[in-house]
Amino acid sequence: MRTELSAEVLSALEEATSDVVTIEAGNDLVTSGEAVSHIHYLLHGTVLRYREDKKGHRQAVGIGLHGEFLDVDSFQLRVPNYSMRSLDKAEIAKIPFDGLDALLCRFPDMVHILWTSTASESIALQYWIFRIGRLRGEGRIAHLICELAERLRQYGRFESGELNLPLRQCDYAEACGMTPIHANRCFASLRERGFVDVKRARTIHVLAESELRKLAMFNSFPVNSGGNPSGIVD
Amino acid sequence: MRTELSAEVLSALEEATSDVVTIEAGNDLVTSGEAVSHIHYLLHGTVLRYREDKKGHRQAVGIGLHGEFLDVDSFQLRVPNYSMRSLDKAEIAKIPFDGLDALLCRFPDMVHILWTSTASESIALQYWIFRIGRLRGEGRIAHLICELAERLRQYGRFESGELNLPLRQCDYAEACGMTPIHANRCFASLRERGFVDVKRARTIHVLAESELRKLAMFNSFPVNSGGNPSGIVD
DNA sequence: CGCTGCATTGAAATATCTCAATCAATGTGG
DNA sequence: CCACATTGATTGAGATATTTCAATGCAGCG
Known part of the structure; x- marks a missing residue:
């Protein structure tokens, strides 16, 4: 953190x-x-x-x-x-x-x-459990994207909606408890829906963050003091 | 903890x-x-x-x-x-x-x-993430049973292989990120295999802990200092 | 007896995994 | 510049796992 x-x-x-x-x-x-x-x-x-x-x-x-x-x-x-x-x-x-x-x-x-x-860290891990336990593929990927976006934003490193991190699809898969192949399909689906765009290797363009959040039932991530502390996702 | x-x-x-x-x-x-x-x-x-x-x-x-x-x-x-x-x-x-x-x-x-x-607590949460992320239904239930057995044992409250806790099947389901119906089927399967026996309401008889552990890829749970600290499950 | 809370069952609809290829971009050595 | 290896993304199709909906069973309890 x-x-x-x-x-x-x-x-x-x-x-x-x-x-x-x-x-x-x-x-x-x-x-x-x-x-x-x-x-x-x-x-x-x-x-x-x-x-x-x-x-x-x-x-x-x-x-x-x-x-x-x-x-x-x-x-x-x-x-x-x-x-x-x-x-x-x-x-x-x-x-x-x-x-x-x-x-x-x-x-x-x-x-x-x-x-x-x-x-x-504990609280963050609880978010991860929620993500993997309560969401299905698409939502999990969306949830992780939202988390990373949120964290980068709080560090002032989320300019122009770009998620610029060295994570491969298989890393997303490992984080979301799913097969890389399935992760790929979830990314494809998010892209088709117009929520994200994978610009070039490993750079994710977040096009519709609010839609992603809704899909992922994501509420702000606890980066020391930040945001809505309520556990109720809305 | x-x-x-x-x-x-x-x-x-x-x-x-x-x-x-x-x-x-x-x-x-x-x-x-x-x-x-x-x-x-x-x-x-x-x-x-x-x-x-x-x-x-x-x-x-x-x-x-x-x-x-x-x-x-x-x-x-x-x-x-x-x-x-x-x-x-x-x-x-x-x-x-x-x-x-x-x-x-x-x-x-x-x-x-x-x-x-x-x-x-953080470490424990990481076990939970592993359980939900890497195991399928039966393994998840088995993993949670192993965790609870391990913890009770360390507290000297796991006599005669009985898991005596007020958890209902739907609580197991909520902890394992699955439907109560599916949890029920996983319990049924573990019972058929002879690994556990549900004696009476809310009392789980652990019959084959080593089999459960293998199925769940469970290694000892970190209750302050205990057991094999290696993250490699064996 | 008729509740109530839980466990259990069946069957169809989805989601996810597995296996097996293919594709695209990139880098390397000749 | 080409041939080739490598890495990661993508696709298809069949096998499994899991969810959903809808009922039923079962025991304790007033």
């Missing part, structure tokens, strides 16, 4: 950062079951969080956008229960736990900021 | 409790979008957390068992994004935010305990 950070806190975070790494597209930065010693802050890029079954089928359980903490929960749990993979060339700040501990002493507000990030 | 609390912390929590309320089966104790001023600790009973769409269809996004905090995230976010309903006669301790603040000052460890509860 995105968090507004004061300049002071920001520079303290920067100080606490042990490493800034660059990860090529398609590589894992965290592996499920392997203990970590730091949390990640995404400076640039897009990251997919996922769980895998024994057949190697992935289920996405989150998408990290730039400017977001990726795994604050690991600060408490130490061993991630998911893997994370960058979808493009990503730049990531690693903030070690011990540095974080020191930081929390110096800036007590930091506790609230990070803890809130964990809590927002 | 269940948390092991020291006697000292426990009594402090008790002190901080403003109210212990009893809620009859089927009543809401928290309503989505309505600000709260305290968190809930479930002393006795079973609680369903859910989100609702405009048609009134519910999607469960969590099940609270006795001995668990129900909504620590509200301590950070103040406005719940979900509703909660008791499935039986429930006894609930309300711990007001300000009391909690005071408590956290006196017992710094408390931060870790509660924060961890929030983080575990």
Whole structure:
């Protein structure tokens, strides 16, 4: 989740950062079951969080956008229960736990900021459950598009209705609990209805956001404080 | 999530409790979008957390068992994004935010305990997403049964393979993102296969847990520290 | 007995998956 | 520039899974 950070806190975070790494597209930065010693802050890029079954089928359980903490929960749990993979060339700040501990002493507000990030994450996951549990194919894709649009907009990166992210159709499929083939058909249907247009590779043009929202029963996404907090979709 | 609390912390929590309320089966104790001023600790009973769409269809996004905090995230976010309903006669301790603040000052460890509860909740939600996203009907029901069995077992309340909870088939359906009719057929199928037996109303006899686990690709559930943390299901 | 709340069943309509190809864009080496 | 490999999108068609609608069954209870 995105968090507004004061300049002071920001520079303290920067100080606490042990490493800034660059990860090529398609590589894992965290592996499920392997203990970590730091949390990640995404400076640039897009990251997919996922769980895998024994057949190697992935289920996405989150998408990290730039400017977001990726795994604050690991600060408490130490061993991630998911893997994370960058979808493009990503730049990531690693903030070690011990540095974080020191930081929390110096800036007590930091506790609230990070803890809130964990809590927002929970709420976001509940949206995902709703999406996969209550909607059918078309609605699920629409719902995810709405979520990403909403988040990018709040970060000021949703200009001219363009969703510019490195997600492939099969990534949408993994996030929506469906086959890539079915995802493709849902995209086709949304396109036929005139709701979206896939401009070029991986750029989705949102043409009728309100229709998408209706279809997806989407209400605004909880990016720290934003929007309609009512769980009732309207 | 269940948390092991020291006697000292426990009594402090008790002190901080403003109210212990009893809620009859089927009543809401928290309503989505309505600000709260305290968190809930479930002393006795079973609680369903859910989100609702405009048609009134519910999607469960969590099940609270006795001995668990129900909504620590509200301590950070103040406005719940979900509703909660008791499935039986429930006894609930309300711990007001300000009391909690005071408590956290006196017992710094408390931060870790509660924060961890929030983080575990996230992990649990990821299991739910996996369940609904990657499994089909039978597997989903099996997965939920495994989760509940696992949690009850860790609390020492899973004697003689009996799942004794007030969940109706339609509650399983709401949690698994499917129609109650379909849930019924999945139960029937699990019964025919000899994996479970529904003894009497609302009591599920688990006959072949290992088979259930295999079917559900279930690996142990994260109830604070327990089990195989690897996300790879085997 | 006649409710009521849940579980169960049947059958047709849809949605989704699976398998098997094809297509379009892009990049690479010669 | 061409031949070829690669990656991701697209299509078709049959097999399954799931939903929907409409009834029935079954037990507890006033």
